[in-house]
Amino acid sequence: MSISMTPMKISSEKDEDNKKQSILPLTRPQTKEISKDASFISGIFSCLMYTGCSIAMVLANKAIPMTVPASDRNNLPQTAIILSQCVIAVCLVETARYLRIVEYPGLSWDLIKQWLPLNILFMSMLFTGFLALVHLSVPMVTIFKNVTNLFTVFGDWYIFNEPASYLSILSVIIMTVGAILAGANDLEFDLRGYIWMILNCITTSSYVLYMRYASNNIKLSKFGMVYYNNMLSSIILLPIMILKGELSLLSNPIYYKPAFLVSNFLAGFLGFYLNFASLWCVSATSATTYAIVGSVNKVPITILGFIIFDTKMTYEGILFVTMATIGGLIYAYSKLPK
Numbered sequence: 001m002s003i004s005m006t007p008m009k010i011s012s013e014k015d016e017d018n019k020k021q022s023i024l025p026l027t028r029p030q031t032k033e034i035s036k037d038a039s040f041i042s043g044i045f046s047c048l049m050y051t052g053c054s055i056a057m058v059l060a061n062k063a064i065p066m067t068v069p070a071s072d073r074n075n076l077p078q079t080a081i082i083l084s085q086c087v088i089a090v091c092l093v094e095t096a097r098y099l100r101i102v103e104y105p106g107l108s109w110d111l112i113k114q115w116l117p118l119n120i121l122f123m124s125m126l127f128t129g130f131l132a133l134v135h136l137s138v139p140m141v142t143i144f145k146n147v148t149n150l151f152t153v154f155g156d157w158y159i160f161n162e163p164a165s166y167l168s169i170l171s172v173i174i175m176t177v178g179a180i181l182a183g184a185n186d187l188e189f190d191l192r193g194y195i196w197m198i199l200n201c202i203t204t205s206s207y208v209l210y211m212r213y214a215s216n217n218i219k220l221s222k223f224g225m226v227y228y229n230n231m232l233s234s235i236i237l238l239p240i241m242i243l244k245g246e247l248s249l250l251s252n253p254i255y256y257k258p259a260f261l262v263s264n265f266l267a268g269f270l271g272f273y274l275n276f277a278s279l280w281c282v283s284a285t286s287a288t289t290y291a292i293v294g295s296v297n298k299v300p301i302t303i304l305g306f307i308i309f310d311t312k313m314t315y316e317g318i319l320f321v322t323m324a325t326i327g328g329l330i331y332a333y334s335k336l337p338k
Helices: 002-066 072-074 078-098 109-135 138-145 150-162 166-182 191-217 222-243 258-284 287-296 298-308 315-334
Strands: none
Touching: 002 109, 002 138, 002 222, 002 258, 002 287, 002 298, 078 109, 078 222, 078 258, 109 138, 109 191, 109 222, 138 166, 138 191, 138 298, 138 315, 150 166, 150 191, 150 287, 166 258, 166 315, 222 258, 258 287, 287 315, 298 315
């Protein structure tokens, strides 16, 4: 009996080995397919979240100066407004950590040194963007943000060795020319607003490109990045606000009206989610895809801004805004997977 059982055992072991060998080659492609699908879904959701937050954030920030009389808009406590939005974001992310919904490390000197360049760009982007919205209409700010793609495409090519197609270059030229001609036909032209807008394009592009590097090289979760961005901004902006003498401006009762407070809180709330969505979108896709999504969401922002804030524009201005917007859509198309 023992002699007859041994071959059966050997045969059984061989069958098991054959089963394992037949299963293993099938598992690897399946695993890769699942991983690919998960990455695709993550990219889609990150882009949708970024789009929604971006549209709402622009409208909320434009609503802030519109809640005060026109004579007081040049004396807005800009640093205090941005600081309050950063504090709101810190409170939200810290609450989530306290409830153990998210996890990230506390402040450490090593991480601060690594994150500080990105944080400076983040503050510059917020500051210049807000001041541009104070002096310019939403459609003008929106189409000029497309000029950011000019710097982003160059940065992707120069830093990350990502070539730009002829269609991408053509679309960037259309966006830039459309934005310049629209600005030349702006009935509410304000040189200060356009200076802030150009600076915002440069700082936004620099922020996007450096964020791509930081997302891949600095060991921080997405919410950790949101925490560091807003916490460091709060620490830096507080003394700046005091030195600028904005504490005395805060005694003005117009800044305690419900409309102003609600608009500012809403901007801070949306800023928290926009910051997270931006980091998620860049790390889940690329800096160029982030720029594409930014180009596409300019369409609803332009339309809503024109309607909600009753923007005065010439027919030529509308034509050139449309031209710049179409350029953004062509740019988005040029970046779709072939």
